Amino acid sequence: MATRYAPASRTQNYKYAIRNIVVEAKKIEAQGKKVTYLNIGDPVLYGFQPPQELIEANVKALRDGHSSYSPSAGIAAAREAVAEEAKRRNIRATPDDVIFTYGASEAADIVFAAVLEPGDEVLVPSPGYPLYSALAMKIGAKEVKYRQNPKNDWQPDIDELQSLVTPRTKLLVIINPNNPTGALYSKETLAAMLDVARRNGLIVIADEVYHKLIYDGVHAPMASLAGDDLPVVTLESLSKNYLAPGWRLGWMTVTNSQAMPDVMGAIRKLADARLCAPMSPQHAVPVAMNLPKSYLDATMARLRAQRDVTYDMLNRIEGFSCNKPQGAFYAMAQVDLRDGELGTDEEFVLGLLREKGVLFVHGSGFGTNPKDGFFRIVFLPDVETLKDVYHRVADFAANFFEGKLSLAK
Ligand SMILES: Cc1ncc(COP(=O)(O)O)c(C=O)c1O
Known part of the structure; x- marks a missing residue:
């Protein structure tokens, strides 16, 4: 029976990928697996504090x-x-x-x-x-x-x-x-x-x-x-x-x-x-x-190192590329999904989450074509955490491109 408590139709296509994708991460965690969250731009979650x-x-x-x-x-x-x-x-x-x-x-x-x-x-x-x-x-x-x-x-x-x-x-x-x-x-x-x-x-x-x-x-x-x-x-x-x-x-x-x-x-x-x-x-x-300009010096030094490791390590992974971000704390990287033949960006992000416990957000959540394989990285975690994350991505990529892994669930 149809409920009389129906939501307004304007909410039907209302999506906010950055938070929606967390539902999937919680399911993985419920299975006892650790997830590294690189999906939300909240500096405080990664050890930064206001002045x-x-x-x-x-x-x-x-x-x-x-x-x-x-x-x-x-x-x-x-x-x-x-x-x-x-x-x-x-x-x-x-x-x-x-x-x-x-x-x-x-x-x-x-x-x-x-x-x-x-x-x-x-x-x-x-x-x-x-x-x-x-x-x-x-x-x-x-x-x-x-x-x-x-x-x-x-x-x-x-x-x-x-x-x-x-x-x-x-x-x-x-x-x-x-x-x-x-x-x-x-x-x-x-x-x-x-x-x-x-x-x-x-x-x-x-x-x-x-x-x-x-x-x-x-x-x-x-x-x-x-x-x-x-x-x-x-x-x-x-x-x-x-x-x-x-x-x-x-x-x-x-x-x-x-x-x-x-x-x-x-x-x-x-x-x-x-x-x-x-x-x-x-x-x-x-x-x-x-505040004196210097209030951000330590923050920016840390963020810059994190940006650099993101850019360097991702570009070294076969099948991946990433532009050099000039500001904020995000990088939009790309995996070569062979024009969608290997899956969509969201499937890639979910596959990586399932296999390696790393959470990014698919580019289509921000408006890119799902076939183009873009995904957003929040590079707020410290350099050591990021290095570990990109090693896991490289591992995943090797299996994925060798056909040992498909994105289908
Ligand atoms: C581009 C952009 N604008 C606005 C916001 C929201 O900012 P606020 O916390 O001030 O509402 C964000 C948050 O991530 C953002 O990335």
Whole structure:
């Protein structure tokens, strides 16, 4: 008998591969096998901690009695500190253009809800972080994927981007540096993307939650290139740049908000209706915005070594390749599945999990073709753990390519 308690149809295709795949890992663990998780980008799970100064400011806020709701946009001191840091990074914004949210995730949710009607279109990078697909689906909007080319260091193709714009396109999302590829976009690429947005009247969402975690090259803030007319909503948070994902504090900084007063009004209404972001971590924001650059030195030295071992070891395995990530803590590697003849990317990931207890996420969870054999590696574990993981991958690969192992269950 059909249940009368039916979920809304908009949830039917709602997928979040990064967490969904854990169900499979738990089954393997239930059989008594150890699993090494390289699926989720949470630095704290791998021994990183937020800077001590931030922990103290957060705890002090609680001790000082700051357990009330905050103003919907966030406390003034935090908004001022963010606006000042934005200015240092050549981003035009006043404290009024800053709105604190429940992680960068909620900032994206609010902007999507404020701008998109059902049937409207949003340009999202592919591969890209699945949050944006999920948000579009929730609203009944359509995500239109623009490709990042693995043969060109995962850079987007501007002509393709322009060709995807229709009268229903409202938003252009960029993720820089990118999750899952670790690619950093050049200033020229960003400027060309802004031109597409300007020509077509799109609002730009610049997801820059990893902008301080850069190995090679320089991060150019999208909003610093926006001139004085194009609205760019920059998303940041304490989650990655400050290693505090569980505090759930993020914010949007709206550059050229004067160009879209009605949208700003809608954003504020939505922010009001959900009351506010977590209060006590907001008191850590002025401290965060004024930390010396060196606060990340040890973190970056460790991450760089982990990135290098990932790149070196994977490229040495027959049938595998991997681009060199320039930022964040992800690598998008590829196994040669002979155009799908040997299986799909998900089957590969599950096969590796079953045989070797290593958990990656299949590329198709981020938008690549299952036949292409991409998979995302979170290189947060220490070098010794990673070396052991890549030895296990090499072992698996040898059997797999010799035909001693098939991906079928
Ligand atoms: C590209 C990207 N944007 C946003 C988020 C979510 O960030 P937050 O914890 O600030 O909600 C993540 C988390 O992994 C991410 O990778």
